[in-house]
Amino acid sequence: xxxxxxxxxxxxxxxxxxxxxxxxxxxxxxxxxxxxxxxxxxxxxxxxxxxxxxxxxxxxxxxxxxxxxxxxxxxxxxxxxxxxxxxxxxxxxxxxxxxxxxxxxxxxxxxxxxxxxxxxxxxxxxxxxxxxxxxxxxxxxxxxxxxxxxxxxxxxxxxxxxxxxxxxxxxxxxxxxxxxxxxxxxxxxxxxxxxxxxxxxxxxxxxxxxxxxxxxxxxxxxxxxxxxxxxxxxxxxxxxxxxxxxxxxxxxxxxxxxxxxxxxxxxxxxxxxxxxxxxxxxxxxxxxxxxxxxxxxxxxxxxxxxxxxxxxxxxxxxxxxxxxxxxxxxxxxxxxxxxxxxxxxxxxxxxxxxxxxxxxxxxxxxxxxxxxxxxxxxxxxxxxxxxxxxxxxxxxxxxxxxx
Amino acid sequence: xxxxxxxxxxxxxxxxxxxxxxxxxxxxxxxxxxxxxxxxxxxxxxxxxxxxxxxxxxxxxxxxxxxxxxxxxxxxxxxxxxxxxxxxxxxxxxxxxxxxxxxxxxxxxxxxxxxxxxxxxxxxxxxxxxxxxxxxxxxxxxxxxxxxxxxxxxxxxxxxxxxxxxxxxxxxxxxxxxxxxxxxxxxxxxxxxxxxxxxxxxxxxxxxxxxxxxxxxxxxxxxxxxxxxxxxxxxxxxxxxxxxxxxxxxxxxxxxxxxxxxxxxxxxxxxxxxxxxxxxxxxxxxxxxxxxxxxxxxxxxxxxxxxxxxxxxxxxxxxxxxxxxxxxxxxxxxxxxxxxxxxxxxxxxxxxxxxxxxxxxxxxxxxxxxxxxxxxxxxxxxxxxxxxxxxxxxxxxxxxxxxxxxxxxxxxxxxxxxxxxxxxxxxxxxxxxxxxxxxxxxxxxxxxxxxxxxxxxxx
Numbered sequence: 066x067x068x069x070x071x072x073x074x075x076x077x078x079x080x081x082x083x084x085x086x087x088x089x090x091x092x093x094x095x096x097x098x099x100x101x102x103x104x105x106x107x108x109x110x111x112x113x114x115x116x117x118x119x120x121x122x123x124x125x126x127x128x129x130x131x132x133x134x135x136x137x138x139x140x141x142x143x144x145x146x147x148x149x150x151x152x153x154x155x156x157x158x159x160x161x162x163x164x165x166x167x168x169x170x171x172x173x174x175x176x177x178x179x180x181x182x183x184x185x186x187x188x189x190x191x192x193x194x195x196x197x198x199x200x201x202x203x204x205x206x207x208x209x210x211x212x213x214x215x216x217x218x219x220x221x222x223x224x225x226x227x228x229x230x231x232x233x234x235x236x237x238x239x240x241x242x243x244x245x246x247x248x249x250x251x252x253x254x255x256x257x258x259x260x261x262x263x264x265x266x267x268x269x270x271x272x273x274x275x276x277x278x279x280x281x282x283x284x285x286x287x288x289x290x291x292x293x294x295x296x297x298x299x300x301x302x303x304x305x306x307x308x309x310x311x312x313x314x315x316x317x318x319x320x321x322x323x324x325x326x327x328x329x330x331x332x333x334x335x336x337x338x339x340x341x342x343x344x345x346x347x348x349x350x351x352x353x354x355x356x357x358x359x360x361x362x363x364x365x366x367x368x369x370x371x372x373x374x375x376x377x378x379x380x381x382x383x384x385x386x387x388x389x390x391x392x393x394x395x396x397x398x399x400x401x402x403x404x405x406x407x408x409x410x411x412x413x414x415x416x417x418x419x420x421x422x423x424x425x426x427x428x429x430x431x432x433x434x435x436x437x438x439x440x441x442x443x444x445x446x447x448x449x450x451x452x453x454x455x456x457x458x459x460x461x462x463x464x465x466x467x468x
Numbered sequence: 469x470x471x472x473x474x475x476x477x478x479x480x481x482x483x484x485x486x487x488x489x490x491x492x493x494x495x496x497x498x499x500x501x502x503x504x505x506x507x508x509x510x511x512x513x514x515x516x517x518x519x520x521x522x523x524x525x526x527x528x529x530x531x532x533x534x535x536x537x538x539x540x541x542x543x544x545x546x547x548x549x550x551x552x553x554x555x556x557x558x559x560x561x562x563x564x565x566x567x568x569x570x571x572x573x574x575x576x577x578x579x580x581x582x583x584x585x586x587x588x589x590x591x592x593x594x595x596x597x598x599x600x601x602x603x604x605x606x607x608x609x610x611x612x613x614x615x616x617x618x619x620x621x622x623x624x625x626x627x628x629x630x631x632x633x634x635x636x637x638x639x640x641x642x643x644x645x646x647x648x649x650x651x652x653x654x655x656x657x658x659x660x661x662x663x664x665x666x667x668x669x670x671x672x673x674x675x676x677x678x679x680x681x682x683x684x685x686x687x688x689x690x691x692x693x694x695x696x697x698x699x700x701x702x703x704x705x706x707x708x709x710x711x712x713x714x715x716x717x718x719x720x721x722x723x724x725x726x727x728x729x730x731x732x733x734x735x736x737x738x739x740x741x742x743x744x745x746x747x748x749x750x751x752x753x754x755x756x757x758x759x760x761x762x763x764x765x766x767x768x769x770x771x772x773x774x775x776x777x778x779x780x781x782x783x784x785x786x787x788x789x790x791x792x793x794x795x796x797x798x799x800x801x802x803x804x805x806x807x808x809x810x811x812x813x814x815x816x817x818x819x820x821x822x823x824x825x826x827x828x829x830x831x832x833x834x835x836x837x838x839x840x841x842x843x844x845x846x847x848x849x850x851x852x853x854x855x856x857x858x859x860x861x862x863x864x865x866x867x868x869x870x871x872x873x874x875x876x877x878x879x880x881x882x883x884x885x886x887x888x889x890x891x892x893x894x895x896x897x898x899x900x901x902x903x904x905x906x907x908x909x910x911x912x913x914x915x916x917x918x919x920x921x922x923x924x925x926x927x
Contacts, residue, residue, distance in 0.1 A: 072819055079821035083722025086715045087735055093788050094742050097753055104756075270637035278634060288638055290913075291645045297842065297912045298905065299849020301876050302648060305901040308883070309651035315530075331644050338641070364627040385744075392746025395851035395876070399883055421748040421852075428752050428856060436756070443749050454744050458737065 101443050108441025111229040111242065112195050112203045114165065114218055116150070117157055118174070119188040123149035129182035137179045146171040150193065161214060167194040167242035169231055192225065197242040197434030206433070232441060236409050237423065241434030244427070246442050248409040252322055252402070252417030253391060259326020259413060260333055260390050265383055267330075268337025269372075272379070275338070276345040277367050296335040303332045304399025312400060319401040320416040328400060329390040336389070340382020344375040377464035381457045388453040392446065394421040420446050470590075471525055471532070474598030478521045478605045485609035486514030492616050504623035512622040515629045517609035521601045528597035536589045545585050549578065652905060655898030662892045663691050668899060670694065674862035674873075676882060676893050691896050693903065695862035699872035703783040703854060704847035707868060711787025712847075713840060716794025721824055724799055743792035751856030754785035759857055766869035773870055777859035780868040786853050790843050797839025801832040804923060834922040841915035845908045851876040875900050 125144050132140060150170055151163045158165070170193035177191055178184060195203070202211035203224060218224040235245025271292075279285040307328035311317045317324050348371050356366040397403075402418050403426060410417035418426070420442065427439040490510030497506060537560070540546045549556050562575060563582035567590065616622070660668070671692015719739065723732050759781040766774025805828050813823040829836070859871030860881060882897040 072822070076819045076821045079824070080722070080726055083718045083726055086718030087722050087727075087739075090715055090719055090742060090788070090791050091735070091738055094738065094745075097745070097749075100753065100757055101749070267637045267640055270634050271641065274634035274638045278631065279638070288641060290916075292638075292641045293916060294909060294912050295641060295644060297845060297908065298648070299846075299851070299876070299908055301849065301851045301879055302652075302901055302905050305879070305898060306644070306648050306651055309655060309898070310647055314651075331640075334644075335641065338638075362623065362627060364630055388744060392744075392748070394746070394748045395855075395880065398880055403884060421746050424748050424752065425852065425856070428748075428755065439752060443752065446746060447749065450744055450746065451741075454741070 098447075101440050101447070104437055105440025105442075105444045107204050108437040108444075109229055109232060110226050111231075112200050112224055112226055113192040114195050114199075115190055115223045115225075116153055116166070116193050117188060117190045118149065118153040119156070120149075120185045121187070122156075123152055125149050125185070127178070127185055129185045132178065132182040132185075137182070138175055141175045141178055146174055150174065158217075161210075165196055165199050165214065167196045167200075168238060168240040169194045169235070169243035172231075192227075194229075194231070194242055195224075197240060197432060200242050201433050201437075204437070232438070236407055237405060237418070237426075238407060241430070241432050241438055244435075244438055246420060246423065246445055248406060249418050249420045249423035249442070250445070251409040252325075252406070253419040253421075255322035255410060255413050255417065256325040256329065256397075256419055257387060257391055259323060260329040261383075261387060263327065263330035264334040264337055264386070264390075268334045268383070269341050269379060271334070272338045272341030272345060273367060273372065276342050277363070277371065292335045292338050296339055300332055300393055301395040301399065303328050304396030306331065307396060307400045318414050318416075320404050320406070320418070321414045322410060322417050322419075323413040324400050325397050325402055325417075325419065326413070328396050329393060332393070332396065333386045333390045336386035337379070337383050340386065341375070341379045344378025344382065345371060347378065348374045374466070377460055377466075381461045384453055384457040384460070388450055388457070391453070392421055392450060394425055397422050398425070420449075470594050471529055471598055474594075474601050475522075475525060477598070477602050478518060478525070481521075481602065481605040481609055482514045482518035485517040485613060486510040489513030489613055489616060489622075492613065493622070496616070496618055500618040502618050503621050508622040508626050509616050509620070511626045513609055513612040513616075515626060516612035517605045519629065520608050521605035524601040524604055525597065528601070532590075532593045532597055535593050536586065539589045539593075540582065540585050543585055543589075545578075545582050549582075648905060652898055652902040655895055656902045659892060659895035659899045662895065663689075667691070668693055672864065674878070676878070676896060689892060691892070691899075693875075693900065695864050696873060696875045696878055696900070697903075698864055699779070699858070699862065700848045700874040700876070702866075702868075702872055703779050703786065703858060703874055704850065705844045707780060707783025708787040708790055708847045709840065709844065711784050712790040712794050712843060715787075716791045716843075717798050717836065719791065720795040720798035720802065723795075724802055725820060725824060739792045739795060742788065745789070747789065747850060747852040748856075750785050750789050751852040751854075754781050754853055754857035758785055762869070771867070771869050773867065775859065775869065775871040777857065777871040778869045779858065779872045782854050782857040783868070785857065786847055786850055789850070789853070790847055793846065794839060794843050797842065798832070798836050801835025801839065801919075801922070802828055804835060805831045834918050834925075838915040838917075838919035838922065841911050841918070845911035845915065848874075849876065849904060849908050851880060855880050875904050879904075 125146070127141065127144055147166075147168070147170075150166050154162045154165060173193050174191060177189070194200075198207060198211045199215060201207040203215045203226075207215070215224065231243065232245050234247050235243060236248025238244045275285070275288065275292075279288070307324060311324045311327055312319060317327075352370055352374065353366050356370050357363070361369065397419055402422050404416055404418065405426075406416050406418050424439055424442045424446065427435045427442065487510065489512060490506050493502060493504075493506035493509035496502060502509075540560075541549070549559060559576050559579050559582065562579035563586055566579060566583035567586040668691050671690060672694050673690040673692045674695045675690045723735060723739075727735065759776050759778065762778050762781040762784075763774045763776045766778065766780075809827055809831060810823060813827040814820075818826070854874045854877045858874060858877055860873050860877065861871050862873050862878075863870055865872060879897045879900050882893050882900075
C-alpha cells in the first residue's frame, strides 16, 4: 500500500516537472516580450519643447518671396537653421539650453516655413523635438544636468510628449532622437521581394521534381541529402558564400538588396523544397490515378491536380521560411549590409540595410538614446513576424485538407 | 542597344510566336483532329523562341563586361591610364559609374574622359550580343512554327522543356552545396599557404592581429583554432543543451502525454513563437538583460572574474531559443513509438510516468539523440546571440562566468572590420567557415542517419 502511494507521488512529481518545463518556457517568452515592450514603447513617443523663434534676429537671410514652389525646401536647407534654433533657444532659455534640440528640429522648422513663408518676417512659437539627452532625462533615466533642465521646462509647461511619427518615416541618423526605421523597412521589403521571387518558384519546381518525377537512384539520393543538409547549414555560411561568389567573383554591388535577396534565397529555398515535398506527399495517390485513368499526362496530373491541392501546404512552409529570412542578420552582415545608410534605398541595387541589421547596429551604439530606439525597432520586427506566422497558421487551418 | 532592350524584344518575339502557333493550330483544328491542344502548339513555339535566346543573353552578359574592359584598356584613353593597379582599378570603376549614370563626376579627371569610351564599347558589344540573341529567337521560333501539323506532338515537346526546367531547379541545391564547398576551400587554401594547417587545427593561441608596421612587436598573428572550438562547444553543446534538453524534452512529454487537447492547442503555438523570434532579438536580450543578471549573480557567489560577456548568459539564452526545436524532435520520436508498447505497459499496471520513463523514452531514445545532435549543430552555427552577448577574448576555460569566444563571433569580427580582402585575417574567416561547415555537416549526417534508421525500425 505504501509502495503504491509512493508510485502515485512519483507520478504527480513527474507530471509537475513537465508542467514546470512548459511554464518556464512560456515564462521566458513572456519575460522577453514584456522586457522589450517596456523598454521600447517609449521609442514611439518623443518630447517636444516649445520655442519662440524671432526670425528677423536669426541671420537666416531667407527671403519669403523666393520660397515658393517645389525648390523651397532645398533653398531653406542651404541656410543655417540649426544655428538659428540654437540662437533662439539661448535667447529663450539661457546658455545651458543652446543644444537642447534634436537634429530633427530643423525638419520641423523647414516644414513650417514652407507651409507659410510669412513667418520669416516675425516671431513664431513652434513645438520642436528635443535632443536625445533631454528626451532620455524626461523619460526618467538621464543625467543630473539634463534632469534639471527638464524640471525647469516642466515648470514653464514648455515640454510635451507626442507620438514620434519620424520613427516610422525617417532613416538611420547619428542623432538617436532623429532616427527612424523606414529606410531599414524598405531595405527589408526589397530584399524579401528578391528572395521570394527566386526561392518560391525554384523551391516549388524542385519539390515537384523530387516528389513526382525523380527516379529512385543514387543521383536522387545525393540530391536529397544535399537539400536536407542545406536546410541545416548555419546561416553565416551562406553569408560567406554570398561574399565570395556574389561580391568577389561576380562583382555585384555591395550592401545591395539584390545581393542580400540572392543570399537569403539560397538559404530559404531548401526550406521551401522540404515543406513542398511534405505537402505534395499528403495528396492521396487516388487523385493521381483518377487523372491518369482519364488520359491526362503525368505533367498534366501534376500541374492541374496535385500542385493546386498541395499549394496551401506549400504556402504555409514558404511563409515560415520567408519569415525566418526576414529576421536573419548574420549572412547580411557578411555581404556588407551593415553600412550607415541615411537614405531609404530607391531600388534593389542601392546601398541599403535591413531591419534586423539596423537593430544590431543600434544595439552597438554607446549613446543611451539608442536603447529605446533599438527596443522599439525590435517591436516593429516582432510585429511583422507575428503577422507572417499568424498568416501561416491561418492558411494551415483554413485550407489544409485532411484526406 | 542594351541587353535589357534585347530581353524585351525576345519576350515580344516569344509572345508573337506563341500567338501564331496557337492561331495556326486552331485553324488546323477546324479541318482535322489534332494530337495536342492548340495551347500546346503555342507554348511550344513560345518556349523555343524564349529559352535558347535567354540562355544566350545570360551567357553574354558577363562576357560583355570583360570584352568592354579589354577594348577600353586597348583604346588610346585606356593606354594613358597609370600602370599602378590600385589607381587603375579605382579610375576604371569610377568611369564605369559615370558611364552607367550612377554618379555625375569622378574624383579623378581621367575617369571623365574614359566614360564616353566605355559607353561606346558597351553599346557596340550590347548590339552584337542583343542581335545574336534576337536572331536566335527568330530562327528558333520559325523552325518551331514550321513543325505545326495535325499529328505534331506539341504537348510532348512542351513537357520535355518543363522537365528540363524542373531538373534545373533541383540542380540549384547541388550547385549551392558545391558553391559553398568550393568558395570556402579556395579561400581556405590561400589561408593555409600563409599559415600552416597543423598550427590552425592544433594551435592553442588565437590572436588575429596582423602587422600594421613591419617592426611592430607581437604582430605575427596567431591563428590556433582550439580556443574558438572549445568556446563554441562550451556555449552551444554544453550550456545551451543543459538548458534546452531537459526543458524541451519535458515540455514535449507534458504536451503529448498529459495536457488536455485544449491546453495543448494553445501551448504548442506559443512554444513555436519562441522559435520564430529573430536571433538578433535574443542577442539584444542576452546582452542587455541576461548578461548583467548573470554577472551580478557570479559576483555574489564570490567569483571575481565574472564577466559581463559570460559564456553562461549567451549559452542559456541560446538554450531557450533551442527549446522548441528539441521539443518538436522529441515529440516526433515519442509519437513514432507504437501504441501497442504503451498499451502493454499500462495493462501491466504501470503508471503513466513509469510507462514514459521505462518504455517510451528508451524506445524513443535514438530519435531523441538524433534531435539533440541536430540541435547542437544549430546551436554551434548560431551567430547573432554570441556576437552580441559573448566576448572576443579567446580563453580556454571551464568557468561559465568567464568570457569565451566562438567560431561564428570571430568570423563576423574578422570580416566586418576595414580590411583588404587578401589579408590573413579575412582569409582566416573562410578557414573558420570551412571548419564550421564540416562540423555541422558531420553532425547533420549522423543525426539524419540515426533518425532515419530509428523510424524504419518501427515502420
